[in-house]
Amino acid sequence: MHISDNSCCCSFDECKRTSDWLLSQTRYRPKIAVVCGSGLGLLAEYLTSKQAFRYEDIPNFPVCTVSGHEGRLVFGKLNDKSCVFMQGRFHLYEGYSLCKVTFPVRVFKLMGVETIIVTNASGGLCQDFKVGDIMIIKDHINLPGFAGQHPLCGPNDERFGVRFPTMSDAYSEDLRKLALDISSELGYSSFVHEGVYCMVCGPNFETVAEARLLHKLGSDTVDYTDWT
Ligand SMILES: O=P(O)(O)O[C@@H]1C[C@H](O)[C@@H](CO)O1
Numbered sequence: 668m669h670i671s672d673n674s675c676c677c678s679f680d681e682c683k684r685t686s687d688w689l690l691s692q693t694r695y696r697p698k699i700a701v702v703c704g705s706g707l708g709l710l711a712e713y714l715t716s717k718q719a720f721r722y723e724d725i726p727n728f729p730v731c732t733v734s735g736h737e738g739r740l741v742f743g744k745l746n747d748k749s750c751v752f753m754q755g756r757f758h759l760y761e762g763y764s765l766c767k768v769t770f771p772v773r774v775f776k777l778m779g780v781e782t783i784i785v786t787n788a789s790g791g792l793c794q795d796f797k798v799g800d801i802m803i804i805k806d807h808i809n810l811p812g813f814a815g816q817h818p819l820c821g822p823n824d825e826r827f828g829v830r831f832p833t834m835s836d837a838y839s840e841d842l843r844k845l846a847l848d849i850s851s852e853l854g855y856s857s858f859v860h861e862g863v864y865c866m867v868c869g870p871n872f873e874t875v876a877e878a879r880l881l882h883k884l885g886s887d888t889v890d891y892t893d894w895t
């Protein structure tokens with residue numbers, strides 16, 4: 668059988684090189700990573716004792732080309748817990764391969780990160796949502812994945828994970844409940860919802876017909892980004 672040479676540009680060794688470099692440059696050993704979407708880079712300012720690296724200074728790291736994405740990896744403490752925040756992420760529409768787009772997630776895993784919180788600015792499809800509302804992702808539809816654009820396609824390196832990962836519980840029920848409980852305690856329930864997120868490639872926003880279709884398919888929001 669012929670297998671074409673379509674090897675991943677972000678091999679285990681490349682990810683390890685970046686992870687080792689970061690671990691050699693910081694005393695932080697974060698178990699939690701937060702990806703800050705458009706307009707949310709300021710979240711990293713809540714960290715204390717910050718140590719920041721510009722993406723262009725990190726071996727192998729892609730750089731941000733989208734405005735509103737600063738392009739820094741910020742380590743620090745939040746409530747005495749070590750965390751790492753991505754101030755800016757990478758999108759398929761910038762021309763990056765899915766391998767590169769998801770590269771930081773693999774690096775985080777090799778650094779010992781166990782929990783990732785992803786945030787983004789997305790388009791609301793659910794009629795009940797208002798501009799500025801927050802949706803906690805309970806499930807997703809990976810539309811490009813249906814069409815063969817999937818970061819896990821290609822040879823699988825078991826050191827990252829299994830060949831056929833289960834996706835029926837992709838978003839931690841405990842963390843979602845915690846987020847909803849805290850929202851309620853803060854009096855935010857009127858604008859914090861749970862829902863289904865749909866990934867598309869972008870960069871155009873949806874036509875009205877596409878938005879209707881995605882909503883009918885069960886999506887509450889749509890965006891180009893949460894590969895990272
Ligand atoms: O990184 P996020 O998902 O926040 O960015 C979204 C997608 C585009 O880059 C941009 C469009 O407004 O927001």
Ligand SMILES: Nc1nc2[nH]cnc2c(=O)[nH]1
Binds near residue numbers: 788789869872
């Ligand atoms: N696909 C998509 N992505 C977005 N990101 C922010 N708003 C939108 C939107 O309306 N559609």
